[in-house]
Amino acid sequence: MQQIINVLIKNKNFVVFISLLIFSFFFIESQSFYHETKLNSYRTSLSGKVFKLNSLFKEYISLKEQNEALFEENKKLKEIILNKESFKYSSNEEKNKYKIINAKIIKNNIKSSRNFIVLDKGKKDGVKKEMGVISSKGIVGIVNSVSENYSNVISVLNRDLSINAKHKKSNAFGSLSWNGLNPERLQLFDIASINILNAGDTIITGGMSTYFPEDILIGRIIDYDITKENGYYDIEIELSNSIGNLNTVYIIDNKDKDEIKGFE
């Protein structure tokens, strides 16, 4: 306290000057409407900047919550899209053919030729074996095993996985798999050479399996070749999804799956 007083005494001229200057500004404000308006506008501009900084900080703090909210909203929108073809989307979730479960990736690997992904949702969240997993950009894999709180997904980057896919333009079906080499490229087989293909054509899910609904993006053709012996194309596809960079995914629950499986 003594030190503060000493500093104030030492700088008394400055203290007196600042005090009187502040008083002068109050005096100006009370005397002139013009100066009052100007000072008010400066104050508003200054406080606006402070509030903006404050709001930026608050926004940053609440980013996680906002992300969760957007993720939840995306889930609802995905449900609407997947159920759109029959115009059967209902706010009553029980009536919809597809149900979406949000999940976060807690472990992901793309280095092996048989890659698996671990998700933070399990049996208690409604995840079951053989459910399809997609992201906002395309397919990711199929649920392989489920525990109470976690699930293990066979990634599309797994040599053992084969997915039904189709060429969007010609509607020709084929079988999609990975050769275990480049994590951005998949191979599509069994499309008859009678169909006309072009580099850049879109490949989507075929809907012939119960894992994925129809028309979910897989990727684009970057190269193709005709196998002379059997008359089928060997197609190289660039994956729309960058599997290694994913954080959040959607698990698709096809409610008719058990019924369809009954016929197989």
Next chain:
Amino acid sequence: MLNDNFQLIKYFFVGIIFQVIFFESWSFLGYFNPFFYIIYLLIYRFDKSQTKLIFTSFLLGLILDLLTNNPGSNTIACLSVSYVRPFLINFSFGISGNSISSILSKSKIESRLLFIGLVILIHHLIYFLISYFSALAIINIIKSTIINGVLSFIVLIISFEFIKKK
């Protein structure tokens, strides 16, 4: 000592009276007029308390603002000059500044003119900045500072010559 204080009080009131009665109504080219009351800020002895100068300058500006219906430009301009005055003395008179006790003391004429010029420039600049209080009026601020400054400079130089002769 008593005489010094009396002299200061005299210039304090003479400055106000001359400014309000004579120089405020006298205008050059319509709206330019000299600021005679600055004489108090110039004539205040260099070796006297600065705190006292800050208080009295504030009071001088405040009285002028009230009498001339000004929002507060005189107060802030006088207050600012009274605070920076020691720096201006050092700058104008250099190392010999410590041995000079007043602007009326014997010193180099160019140092005295520089000191008067700087005090006028800072006072006028702050005065017009506060009066216009807008960045858009920067041309007007500079113009008014220069023209009024020249007028004030002339009036104050004549006044000092008159005081010295007396």
